[in-house]
Amino acid sequence: MNETHKMTLLAIAKRTVAAVIAGKPVPKGGCDDAVLNEPRGCFVTLKNGDELRGCIGQFEAELPELFIEISALTPMQKTDDPMSLRLGIDGIYITDGVRSGCFLPQVADETGWDTEEFLGYCCTHKAGLPWDAWKKKGVEVYLFSAEVFGAPWDQIRVES
Numbered sequence: 001m002n003e004t005h006k007m008t009l010l011a012i013a014k015r016t017v018a019a020v021i022a023g024k025p026v027p028k029g030g031c032d033d034a035v036l037n038e039p040r041g042c043f044v045t046l047k048n049g050d051e052l053r054g055c056i057g058q059f060e061a062e063l064p065e066l067f068i069e070i071s072a073l074t075p076m077q078k079t080d081d082p083m084s085l086r087l088g089i090d091g092i093y094i095t096d097g098v099r100s101g102c103f104l105p106q107v108a109d110e111t112g113w114d115t116e117e118f119l120g121y122c123c124t125h126k127a128g129l130p131w132d133a134w135k136k137k138g139v140e141v142y143l144f145s146a147e148v149f150g151a152p153w154d155q156i157r158v159e160s
Helices: 003-021 059-065 106-111 115-127
Strands: 042-048 066-073 077-079 091-095 100-103 140-144 146-152
Touching: 003 042, 003 059, 003 066, 003 146, 059 066, 091 115, 100 115, 106 115
Parallel strands: none
Antiparallel strands: 042 066, 066 146, 077 140, 091 100, 091 140
């Protein structure tokens, strides 16, 4: 993605958060850019300093202090060797077909977990599965990477 793509996604995220906080309808998304229309996952993270915010807190007062971070994901690739994941580079998606959980690549850097902890915590804390479910038959593990970028709230320009 180029800088224009990144700024477009950040502007969409900012418009959406601002609308929800103001109690207005969520703006309709969409654009004609082929890169932004590729089928990919995307996560939006809101932080105030180092504090993860999400939907908790008094956003009316915090909007100018928020940092919007976007993780644009590569397509997921099923792996038969979950221990081959590269900490800090690969994210994981684990599913037993009913329950599932996901950790973005940056979670490994933020927590300091080793590979087995990364897989185990995803099973227990995200998917509601046993710690070692990732080793079991019938449980699938997918790897992906992410292009992570962001900007402070007041540095994202939104076209009206």
